[in-house]
Amino acid sequence: MRAGGGESGRVASPGTDAPLIAVEHLTRYYGATRAVADVSFGMRRGEVAALLGPNGSGKSTVLRCLIGYLSPTGGRVRLDGRDVATHPVRARARIGYLPEQVTLYPDLTVRRYLRFVAGAKGLRAQRARAAADHVLETCGLAAVATRWNGTLSKGYRQRVGLAQALLGDPDVLVLDEPTVGLDPMQTVELRELLRSLARCTLLLSTHLLAEASQLCQRVIVLKAGRLVADDTPEGLAQCLAWTGSVVVRIDGPVADVRAALGAFAGVTSVDPGPVSAAAGTVYVVRAANPRDVQARLAALVVEHGWTLLEIRGEEPTLEDLFVRLVG
Amino acid sequence: MVPFAALLRKELRSYFGGSLWYLVAAAFLAYTGFYLHSDLVYFLTFGFGMNIMENFWQLVFFDVRLVLILSIPLLTMRLLAEEHRLGTLELLLTYPLSDQAVVAAKFFACLAAVAALLLATTTYPALVYAVQPFAVGPVAAGYLGLVLLSATCIAYGLFVSSLTGSQVLAGFLTVMPLFLLWLLSWNEAAVGADTVTVLRALSLFDHFQSFSVGVIELRDVFYFVFLTAVFWWGTLRVLEARQWRGRR
Numbered sequence: 163m164r165a166g167g168g169e170s171g172r173v174a175s176p177g178t179d180a181p182l183i184a185v186e187h188l189t190r191y192y193g194a195t196r197a198v199a200d201v202s203f204g205m206r207r208g209e210v211a212a213l214l215g216p217n218g219s220g221k222s223t224v225l226r227c228l229i230g231y232l233s234p235t236g237g238r239v240r241l242d243g244r245d246v247a248t249h250p251v252r253a254r255a256r257i258g259y260l261p262e263q264v265t266l267y268p269d270l271t272v273r274r275y276l277r278f279v280a281g282a283k284g285l286r287a288q289r290a291r292a293a294a295d296h297v298l299e300t301c302g303l304a305a306v307a308t309r310w311n312g313t314l315s316k317g318y319r320q321r322v323g324l325a326q327a328l329l330g331d332p333d334v335l336v337l338d339e340p341t342v343g344l345d346p347m348q349t350v351e352l353r354e355l356l357r358s359l360a361r362c363t364l365l366l367s368t369h370l371l372a373e374a375s376q377l378c379q380r381v382i383v384l385k386a387g388r389l390v391a392d393d394t395p396e397g398l399a400q401c402l403a404w405t406g407s408v409v410v411r412i413d414g415p416v417a418d419v420r421a422a423l424g425a426f427a428g429v430t431s432v433d434p435g436p437v438s439a440a441a442g443t444v445y446v447v448r449a450a451n452p453r454d455v456q457a458r459l460a461a462l463v464v465e466h467g468w469t470l471l472e473i474r475g476e477e478p479t480l481e482d483l484f485v486r487l488v489g
Numbered sequence: 490m491v492p493f494a495a496l497l498r499k500e501l502r503s504y505f506g507g508s509l510w511y512l513v514a515a516a517f518l519a520y521t522g523f524y525l526h527s528d529l530v531y532f533l534t535f536g537f538g539m540n541i542m543e544n545f546w547q548l549v550f551f552d553v554r555l556v557l558i559l560s561i562p563l564l565t566m567r568l569l570a571e572e573h574r575l576g577t578l579e580l581l582l583t584y585p586l587s588d589q590a591v592v593a594a595k596f597f598a599c600l601a602a603v604a605a606l607l608l609a610t611t612t613y614p615a616l617v618y619a620v621q622p623f624a625v626g627p628v629a630a631g632y633l634g635l636v637l638l639s640a641t642c643i644a645y646g647l648f649v650s651s652l653t654g655s656q657v658l659a660g661f662l663t664v665m666p667l668f669l670l671w672l673l674s675w676n677e678a679a680v681g682a683d684t685v686t687v688l689r690a691l692s693l694f695d696h697f698q699s700f701s702v703g704v705i706e707l708r709d710v711f712y713f714v715f716l717t718a719v720f721w722w723g724t725l726r727v728l729e730a731r732q733w734r735g736r737r
Contacts, residue, residue, distance in 0.1 A: 229583050233732040247732075255585035265576035269503060281495025282584040290495075326580070 180243065182207045182363050183228065183334060187237035190223050197223040198387045200237070205363055207333070212374035213367040215384035221367035222262055224384070225338050228365070229259045241334070255284060258332035262339045262367075264323030268312025272303055272322055275311055276329065283330030297325040301355065317348035324355065335359065337366040341373060353377060407476045408449065408456045409435055413442035414468030423447055426462060428455050442471040452476075493590040496581075500568075500598030509563065510602055517560050517606050524552035525613045542627045542703050546614075550631045550701040553610060554694070557603070557639060558667040564602055565646025566660035568595045569724075573654035578731075588728045592721060596640075596647055603639045607632060627703020634700020637713035638693060642667060644720035651727040670694060 181204030190198040198220040205211055213221045226232040228239050230250035239246045246253040267275060276297060280290035298304050301321045306314060314322065320340065327335055340356065341349045356364070356377055368374055374381050375395040383391040383398075391398060412419050423432045428449045435444025449455040456475050463470040504510045528548040536544035572578040581591065614628050646663040653659050670692050696713065699706040 231579060231583055231732070251585045251587050254583055257583070259580070259583045261576075261579055261583075263576060265580065267499075267503075267575070267577055269507065270499075278495055278499045279584065281498070282492045282581075282586060284491045284585055286491055 181205055182209075182242055183365070184240040184243075185224065185228065185237075186240065188224060188227055188234050188239060189236035190220075190227060190232065191235045196387055198227070198234075198384075201384070201387070201389045202237075203382055203389065203392055205365060207363055208361060209380065210364040210378045211366075211380040211382055212378040213365065213382050213384060214369065214371065214374050215367075216369055218386075219384040220387035221369075221384055222338050223387075225259075225336050225365070225367055229257050229336055230254055255330070256333045258327035258330065258335045258362075260320075260323045260327045260335075260337040260340055262342065264319045266311035266314075266319060266322060268310060270311055271308050272311060272314070272318075273298065273307040275322065276325055279326040280329045285330060293329055293331075297328050300328065300358075301325040302351070316343050317345065320344060320348070320352065321355075324352070328359070332362070334363045334365070337364070339367055339369070341368070341370065408447045408452050408459065409444060409472070409474050409476055410447060410459060410463075410470070411435075411440070411442045411444045411472035412463055412468050413471055414463075414466065416443050418466070419443070419468065420445065422462065422466060423459075426455065426459070440471070442469065444472075446476075492584060492586045493594055496586060496591065496594035497598055500594055501601060504564070504598060504602040505605075509567075510605075513560050513563050514606055514609065517556055518609055520556045521553050521610055521613070524556070525549055528552065529617075541623050546628055546631060546703070547701045549613065550635065550697075553607075553635060554638060554697060554701075555671060557606075557635065558642060558671055559664060560606065561599075561603060561639060561642045562646055562660045562663035562667070564599055565643055565650055565663055566656045567650070568599060568647050569650040569728075570653055570656045570659040574656070582728070582731075588725050591728065592647065592724050596643060596721065599643045599647070600636075600640055603643065604636065607635055607639070624703075630703045630705050631700050633705065634697050634709075637700070637710065637717075638697050641693060641713050641716045641720070644717040644724070648720040648724045648727070651724045667693070 183205040185201060185203050188198055188201045189196070201220070201224060203211075213224060215221050223232065227234050228246065230239075230246045230253050233247050241253045241256060244252065267278075270278065273294060276294035277290050280293045281287075285293050298307050301324055303318070303321055303325055306318055311319070311322065320343070324337070324340065327337065337356075341352050344352060353373065353376060356366075364378075366373075366377070379394060381391070381393065381395055381398060382389060410423075420432055423429060423445060426447075428451055429447055430450060431448045433446045433448070435446045438444065447455060447459070452475050456473060459473060460470055528545060531548070532541070532545040569578070572581060582588070611632070614623075614625075617623070618625070642663075645667070646659070649662045650656075650659040653662075671694060693713075693716070696709045699709055
């Protein structure tokens with residue numbers, strides 16, 4: 163795991179492919195408030211990454227600087243070697259962007275809106291029509307093609323937002339909280355759609371850990387505008403092996419059991435587990451090496467004459483990571 | 490050029506595909522038609538046989554000008570204020586369109602909408618010409634003046650519209666100064682004589698004077714073009730400012 167703001171992240175080393183996106187020491191203030199501080203990372207072609215962080219951590223600001231909508235207060239963003247702030251129109255021609263709040267012209271139908279966007283992205287009449295029809299199909303919008311944007315549900319608006327981002331065959335897709343506000347079914351459908359966009363370089367922001375781990379090869383974690391971690395979901399989980407725990411259900415005197423577990427070699431803490439109607443009491447045992455503790459715990463229970471009803475190891479999750487990094 | 494054309498088409502469609510332009514056009518033609526009628530009655534009663542340009546068409550152009558300054562804010566107020574309010578500006582400015590192209594598309598779409606209104610009023614001289622032929626050139630010069638004046642008012646309205654997310658406020662802030670300038674152009678008693686001299690030198694309406702009598706003065710053309718460019722520049726600066734200011 164790479165940790166700490168201001169590092170170079172995954173910017174390619176000399177001799178390898180240059181990064182398609184290079185965010186270099188990006189800093190952005192809103193008045194006196196610092197939203198992003200010295201954030202650096204790079205992305206290669208075809209990479210799928212998530213910007214992860216709680217609300218107000220600077221995710222949207224990073225994305226808006228990346229698409230050239232906002233100018234950085236310090237540092238810069240380069241797309242294929244060119245500074246986005248000094249060549250915004252050229253950069254935008256290669257980026258498809260889905261804002262956090264998808265706002266559409268209510269007085270246009272879905273098809274007409276997508277044709278307009280195709281034209282605004284430089285496609286001429288025939289190609290604009292064909293491209294609009296293609297994304298209507300890809301995003302499952304054919305059924306609502308003739309409906310007014312203003313009458314669409316949140317789920318369809320989000321799809322139209324994604325469809326407009328896909329128009330013009332962008333090299334890079336930048337999606338700001340693409341599944342926020344969707345119901346579970348719509349979320350699953352949208353994730354499937356995103357998975358099907360294999361050849362795009364995709365950077366999405368989210369505060370949903372499951373989304374990041376399901377969709378992305380890489381997770382960049384922001385906290386209060388600073389980059390605090392940048393690795394694969396698995397890599398991050400490995401670094402947090404210590405957060406693993408053993409859940410054990412034992413029938414025996416609670417105080418004695420807790421004392422014995424707490425004194426057990428390698429155990430760092432013992433917490434009460436969820437209360438259930440089943441026999442025995444559940445304890446959550448955290449340890450530096452949970453697998454080792456799990457193997458020796460059964461012997462301890464037998465030694466004291468208690469009854470071991472259940473024992474299982476719990477792998478660290480991204481939730482644990484998130485709490486540790488930004489909690 | 491293709492992105493600009495796409496935005497221009499969308500803007501034209503929102504004018505001519507919606508109801509607002511038709512309502513404005515109906516009111517515009519009703520008022521200008523009424524003024525044409527009353528000016529014609531005035532001319533036939535008191536000025537028949539006199540110079541038709543100074544005694545009839547000038548009055549008509551002054552009246553059309555007044556109706557224009559009340560109509561144009563209704564057409565400009567939505568241009569950028571609505572984009573701000575809906576939040577569509579963020580997405581629009583992430584397409585490969587320069588800020589200049591966005592301003593140009595909105596400006597020329599509105600100019601086309603106003604030009605269509607003026608085009609409809611060309612039936613007035615056509616009707617008069619059918620009854621009594623007159624020199625067409627000076628009247629055409631008057632129309633050129635109206636187009637230039639409209640362009641300046643549109644550029645000002647677009648600038649005001651870029652400052653706020655409220656269409657009502659944008660409309661109000663566009664119409665009030667224009668109306669005040671019009672008021673001062675004929676009511677010298679409202680302010681001191683010295684102030685009037687200064688205001689007249691700056692006023693949109695005094696620079697329209699020569700056009701209304703069929704004369705094209707280059708300095709007046711330059712004045713309108715310059716003022717249009719100033720407001721256009723101002724709008725670009727406001728759009729550019731979002732990059733530095735932004736919203737969280």
